[in-house]
Amino acid sequence: MTAMQPGEQRDEVEMLSLMLLIRRFEERASQQYQAQKIGGFCHLYIGQEAVVAGAVAAVRDDDYIITAYRDHAHALARGTSANACMAELFGKETGCSRGLGGSMHFFNRQNHMYGGHAIVAAHVPLAVGLAFAIKYRDEDRVTLCFFGDGAINQGSFHEALNLAALYKLPIVFICENNLFAMGTSVKRSTSLKQIVDRAEGYDIPGEIVDGMNFREVRDKIAEIVSSIRKESHPAFVEVQTYRYRGHSMSDPASYRTKQELEKYRLDDPITRLRAQLTREGKLTHEQFDLLDKRAKETVLASVKFAEESPQPPLDKLYDYTYANGANS
Amino acid sequence: MREITYRQALNEALAEELERDPNVFLMGEEVAEYNGAYKVSQGLLERFGPRRIIDTPISENGFAGLGVGAAMVGLRPIIEFMTFSFSLVAFDQVVNNAPNMFTMSGGQFNIPITFRGPNGPAHQLGATHSHATENLYASVPGLKVCTPATPRDAKGLLKTAVRDNNPVLVLEAELLYSSKGMVEPPDEELLIPLGKAEVKREGSDVSIICYAQTVPLALKVAAQLEEEDISAEIVDLRSIKPLDEKAIFDSVAKTHRVVIVEQDHPFCGVGAEVCYRIQKSVFDELDAPIIRVSQEDVPMPYNERLERAVLPNADKLIAAVKKVCYA
Numbered sequence: 287m288t289a290m291q292p293g294e295q296r297d298e299v300e301m302l303s304l305m306l307l308i309r310r311f312e313e314r315a316s317q318q319y320q321a322q323k324i325g326g327f328c329h330l331y332i333g334q335e336a337v338v339a340g341a342v343a344a345v346r347d348d349d350y351i352i353t354a355y356r357d358h359a360h361a362l363a364r365g366t367s368a369n370a371c372m373a374e375l376f377g378k379e380t381g382c383s384r385g386l387g388g389s390m391h392f393f394n395r396q397n398h399m400y401g402g403h404a405i406v407a408a409h410v411p412l413a414v415g416l417a418f419a420i421k422y423r424d425e426d427r428v429t430l431c432f433f434g435d436g437a438i439n440q441g442s443f444h445e446a447l448n449l450a451a452l453y454k455l456p457i458v459f460i461c462e463n464n465l466f467a468m469g470t471s472v473k474r475s476t477s478l479k480q481i482v483d484r485a486e487g488y489d490i491p492g493e494i495v496d497g498m499n500f501r502e503v504r505d506k507i508a509e510i511v512s513s514i515r516k517e518s519h520p521a522f523v524e525v526q527t528y529r530y531r532g533h534s535m536s537d538p539a540s541y542r543t544k545q546e547l548e549k550y551r552l553d554d555p556i557t558r559l560r561a562q563l564t565r566e567g568k569l570t571h572e573q574f575d576l577l578d579k580r581a582k583e584t585v586l587a588s589v590k591f592a593e594e595s596p597q598p599p600l601d602k603l604y605d606y607t608y609a610n611g612a613n614s
Numbered sequence: 615m616r617e618i619t620y621r622q623a624l625n626e627a628l629a630e631e632l633e634r635d636p637n638v639f640l641m642g643e644e645v646a647e648y649n650g651a652y653k654v655s656q657g658l659l660e661r662f663g664p665r666r667i668i669d670t671p672i673s674e675n676g677f678a679g680l681g682v683g684a685a686m687v688g689l690r691p692i693i694e695f696m697t698f699s700f701s702l703v704a705f706d707q708v709v710n711n712a713p714n715m716f717t718m719s720g721g722q723f724n725i726p727i728t729f730r731g732p733n734g735p736a737h738q739l740g741a742t743h744s745h746a747t748e749n750l751y752a753s754v755p756g757l758k759v760c761t762p763a764t765p766r767d768a769k770g771l772l773k774t775a776v777r778d779n780n781p782v783l784v785l786e787a788e789l790l791y792s793s794k795g796m797v798e799p800p801d802e803e804l805l806i807p808l809g810k811a812e813v814k815r816e817g818s819d820v821s822i823i824c825y826a827q828t829v830p831l832a833l834k835v836a837a838q839l840e841e842e843d844i845s846a847e848i849v850d851l852r853s854i855k856p857l858d859e860k861a862i863f864d865s866v867a868k869t870h871r872v873v874i875v876e877q878d879h880p881f882c883g884v885g886a887e888v889c890y891r892i893q894k895s896v897f898d899e900l901d902a903p904i905i906r907v908s909q910e911d912v913p914m915p916y917n918e919r920l921e922r923a924v925l926p927n928a929d930k931l932i933a934a935v936k937k938v939c940y941a
Contacts, residue, residue, distance in 0.1 A: 350687070384720030393719035400686055401719065408706050411676050415683020415691075422639070422665065422689060442706070445676025452671065606717045607755050609724030609779040 296343040305335040305556050306581040308359040314585045319535045324375045328389045331359040333530040336555035337462050338363045340503025341430055350416045352400040353432035355390035364399040372588035378595035385598045407440035414446045417455035428511050429457040436467025438484050447488040450520040459522045468533040469541045485522030497527030500559045615796040623765035623797055624654045627772035632662050641668040642694030651696045652791055678704035682711045685727040695731035699745040712781035713756025728775045732788035734827050734877045744914035746878040751783050752855040758782040758808055760853040763829035765795040770806030787826045809856030817847030820935050821865040821872045825851040828875040835931045863896045870901040871938040875926050880908040905934040
């Protein structure tokens, strides 16, 4: 992606292309996981693509983003190559975390992607720290902090929201509400009727956004970010979305009905943006097919790259425990 | 050199590092307007202002995590825990976020953060407020842990910790805040390296290995033993991690008898690690089995007499020394 200037809007065809890349990447990751090329846990983002695409389209490249463990899409959205992402899943040295992080710990310092964090809600205080640093240095950046609906009942989430409100920090808390924390529905985990009301408890303005609609996500977050840049404050967005797959690769998602899944599939975020663009004469069927073909090729090439990449060397095992210094 | 308290020494270290580096800030409960629960941050708000001396709500997990996040983008936070007993509320941030980030990101994010505050049993605070956390934290790869026992070490180690590019825990000795000692004048830069022990007293018959609150205890015992013609060498570890094996082994090679006096619990305590390393590397130097003196393996009772029974004391230490000396 090209660097974006303040106030400029990202090209929507480019963002559709990103959403396709995310979907094809996740499909291929699923296949490679089943082929046992990928170890550990692997959480797929399929169905939620419009959330991260809309959010990054609303901010500058130098704004900070940080997320939980369903993080492949956020790394890709921040310009991490499919090669580096797939290689990370394969545990290779060419991965975006040198094969030391794995699926749940993708990082890209250069592009301001601050992880990839696997303990539910433990990164929300980190996000507040990123926002604290922005204000401390009197910069006009904003932090976008993504998390799932499962995070909102964790203590660190509440402590972090209170601190952000107290110190008036420039941060957007983006709750990707996909209705299930692993297998537990929001209804069974949260005492509130709607998640966004959590924000009210901390005097933080909150909004609900349709997470299957790229444009709505982008426009709402752009509006919030513009307000934050004028005068630093936290904000909360509940983005209502849906994951088509289980919580992780090992989850058949038997806690929900086929009908429910089908209902959301009919509202697919990629199909929706494609239809909008086609209707407006900005995208032909041929162009779409070409974008999809390119996404598939990029991902296929990333598998080859990952397979051919070297393992992290054994003799560097102790090199990443302490910075600039020997171990005890 | 002039004589100042341990508390003043820490205060000087904070002020000097805040003065030196604009990326350094101090955050914690009551650090600013209240001047610190133990007055370690006395006067700092007035001098450096509310941007850099920051009071927090009672949210240890929240502000410890805030510090780690700020460190990811190059600030150098000093996070004060009112006591390290409360750091357990932030265990996830100190243990799972701060030290793992450098590895998990493939070396992209080091975390230059200092966690500091009083640690170890004080006096009749009961089980929840008496934790000695050094063995918990020292067992975590990616953390560094130091335990100053004197004003000079407190100042020099804290300053070094703030400049380190990794998460460092400065476990201050709660009972020693008012103790006094000689320290270089303020215009003389005092940096004491992490991972360097110091022989606080030379001796030839037995090595007493100690740290933090057990250092003054060991020194007192050494004076008493002198009267009985037992010459004790006092090795103050100063840092638990990295551990100064060389200083330990040198002393063992000199005295051939070892007592470890620690302020934590016996099971998986600091002394267990020191003991293992001695027998592994300098077994032939030993003339007697090593003895550890630690807390009893119980939650701390409130009752004063029982608390005394739980803690290491002079009688227990003298008995241990006599046993290894076959005296």
